[in-house]
Amino acid sequence: MIVTRVWFRTLGSASILFLVGILWYLRHTRYTTVQVHKSSFDWSQVKYLHHAQPEVGAVSGATRILPKIQHRFERSSNISKKQRQRRDVILSTFKKCWRNYRTYAWKQDELLPISAGGKNSFGGWAATLIDSLDTLWIMGLKEEFFEAVGVVASLDWNSTPETSCSVFETTIRHLGGLLSAYDLSGHDALLQKAVELGDMLITSFNTPSGLPASWLDFEKAKTGQLEAGFHEPSTSAGSLALEFTRLSQVTRDPKYYNMVTKVAVLMQQSQNQTKLPGMWPANWNLATGNFVSDNSFTIGAFADSTYEYLPKMFALTGGADTMYAQMYRTAAEAITNSLLYRPTTPNEDDVLFAGSVWVESDGSQRLNPEGQHLSCFIGGMYGVGGKLIGDESHVELGLKLTKGCIWAYNAFASGIMPENFNLVACPSIHGPCPWDEEKWRQKLYADFDGHDDLPKGFTNARVPTYLLRPEAIESVFIMYRITGREELLDAAWTMFQAIDKATSTPYGNAAIEDVGTVGSRQRDSMESFWLAETLKYLYLIFSPPDGMSLDEWVFNTEAHPFRRPRGSY
Template identity: 50%
Template sequence: MLAEDVQWQVLRNYAIVDGIMVALFRRRMRLLAILATVIVIYLLIIFVPKRPDTLYGFAYVHSSYDWSRHPQKYPAPAPIKQLPTGNRPALPKIQYAFEPDSSPEGVAREQVLAERRLNVKQKFLKGWNSYRNKAWRHDELAPVSGGWKDGYGGWGVTLVDSLDMLWIMGLKDEFYDAVAAAMTIDWAETDDRSVNVFETTIRHLGALLAAYDLSKEPAILLKAIELGDMLYMAFDTPNRMPVFWMNFEDARNGELEAGSHVPSAAVASSGLEFTRLAQITGDNKYYDAIDRVAQLLDSWQNRTSLPGMWPTFFDMSSMQLDMDQSYTLGALADSLYEYLPKMYFVLGGLEPLYEKLYRDAMATVVNSLLFRPMTPDQDDILFSGSAYATANIFNLASESQHFGCFAGGMFGMAGKLFDIPEHVSIAEKITRGCVWAYDAMETGIGPEVFNIMECHSLEPCGWDNERWLREGDPSLKKGFKDARDPRYLLRPEAIESVFFMYRITGDQEYQEIAWRMYQSIVNATETDLAFASIEDVTVTGETEKVDSMESFWLSETLKYFYLIFSSPDIISLDQYVFNTEAHPLLRP
């Protein structure tokens, strides 16, 4: 019996173990099957094209990462700053009161302008069609080789940047074709690990908002909100100051920190776009984000080494804006100042801070940065230089930049908006100074950076030929020391100010100046496919082309040329405000 009991127990234990092994095997197989299913689903998500929704008549691809649902590690403290409300003051008119001219001369003039508009439109279409055929959905066309480039996230920056231009020129078929493509952009799909917050804001977000303001297509607004929510994450830092480059992984992990040496324009030029997005959507989080930066500017304006202005670079991590001693209206700082009167305008005059910031800044610019060049004809023109200032030292370099040519338009607009006639006069002199630099070059185009012999005040000074022989460049027009960077990168700043001065003064001479500039640029930059940057504006004969056509050529430079020959009621300066990429945003 004992032996039989033992045998029975052994057999029973074997049966139990066998049952357990079978169960474990089956469970393992089920786990493997589940794991395989998960892998297949994951691969399908990655490699199988998304089936877009149909929204408002467009095939719409939602961004595969929804930043609006991502919890911020450093959320904005309550209360959220609200868009200003109340009775809007009656703002002065910015645009000249143009009157229709039905005289024979007026009719003939309109015919000339119509021919010029058509020419600009044809050149735009040449570049656009080449982009459409050879670089579609990529960031840029390579205008010499016919290739493409992706330097802005691969999110079709030329496509998006050109949307409002297509609408303005009445190219509705091309517009809706481009919108259809833009609605399939997934902001989470990029080969880049970081995004340039400034460039993406002014180019992509600004373009989408302008396209929506013009067309009222709701799908465009949805795509703008997706992007706005991604860019809003740039403010998720310990001190709520924005980053310059937003690393996606750091943003997801709550590890973003504001930079310690960042261009002032890059972190202080989101105001227009974020404010307009807040106005359209009613979501004040966007306005709250940029208002905090404006308050920082206000707190430091009179504590820098050149009181009234802010230095070229900021330490946003410590919120110390006196770590740099260089000052300019040119590259790296330009749009900070440009947006001050424009913010006042888009807010309907309900936020007086921006007028205060502008007035104090420009008082310093006029006293410290503007200079008059020494020329044989004592030309009544002005340029903006670059300054270095400490507590004991002030040095103004008479170096000017193509970037700085925007200042003519800024002074003109603000002079009308804030009723400062002196600033309108300064605007004309800065604008004509940039035109003078264009006319001085063999190609008829101003260089990227150049140095000029300066007078010691803003008053006329006599020509000093001995000084010219010592300091000047005999290969250039008298008055020039050098063309330190002789390139032309298809930039818009000079024609931007010429356009503004025409719309502000009504002086048709600016239209003739614009036509001369346009012909020179086309002649020097045109390729078989489109238009290209050039290496040297000082050369005679054929120019050396660079295989580059930035998106702002189609979206900005040609836009100002087209509009200056168009009816002034198209994008009136009293109804729209241009962001720094020339995207017209509607003032509520």
């Protein structure tokens, strides 16, 4: 030891730095240099029997300077001691979950957080591992990141016990996770595996209609026998654009972007021809391309990310695809006029929610004043969209929608909002909305669902579960970055504390059965989005705001950040 210290004293500073570099290289080279094993089937060789791939041209760079999204923080590189402490707690929570995933469910899709096992629910392609790659990088867990890359490099997309996969879920989790991790690290193995997977998923468009099948039947896809469905969730086709556009950008191969642009063009052509002009129905006929026949409209389940991706695609294409900005503006107007409502609350809070609408045969609209945890993304959507199109009224709506979800969290005994619930709508989203307890009680009895201890204002909690979802925290993150409002930091911390208290297990965090009960029964389930989205957004909320700036990155619906074209901000 003495000899070592004397030896170092005899070296110059440059030599010491060189030696430190060598030691670092030796320590990490086994992770950074990995051999990529190609999948056993080459999906790029599949013949397109029905339609030639359209020649649209890939978007590879910015065409205009877009308006700034993120607030100008005074000291953006620094955070307070309290923020740092909070971030460290969230990091510790992530580390516990990752450590137990590594121990009990390594290379499987999900950790079972109660029984300390694993399960495969997404093809057995290590969904939690791939979904968490960018979170590992962002949190500075580089050794864990490079170990996970080694697993990715050996994945065979043709090796799965399943006969098909969900195109939407595999795109947002696996393809999005690989592309984001590549954007952050530049590790070539991730791009190679993303290209293999993209070539597989893009065959979902090899159908008679040229629109994607929601489920990729592997054997049918290899022989061109896939068919698109007659009644599919709008997200199945409307939520692929970000991932495939980014794949075209980084590979300079237009085929991925060209395919999803076909869907966007049809969306634009049909947007004002539906039964609620400006919006698309929750379900589409992808076999014919008819998006206009259904009567149900929502921004919740089956439709959410279709709308979320409109302003985000405008940002990712550097303003080149103006149709996305136009579609966002038109959709936001319809959503504001028909779906947004202010609920009656005991304290007469000025908050908003997004419900759903049924259009009757005579054209009249029937609002269902529901709330969905999935719909809580909409606050962030309005915030980002409003900034990009230069309309501050959208930002104000986004803040009220975000505050609505915060209010719903605080209302329940567990401090968490339920999956689905109903409220009583005020006559208008503008102006006063006095609390009428008698009216609320009448509606409560009419909607009675077995819960006799609902918070005032709620008429039911039809689905009282919490599945570790991120959408409310996502909007808190985005609206904090847009407005700089300090109270959103405290709101996020209160939400995290409630979630962790109700869901924590010795091995991870588990979904719960009833948010209306303190100490609710837990489910042996921890979906990959807990690590990919919920904890990532919480970590970023309490991190220096110049990290992952909204002016430089755009997040897909699974919270995977893609780098925006330089020169667009």
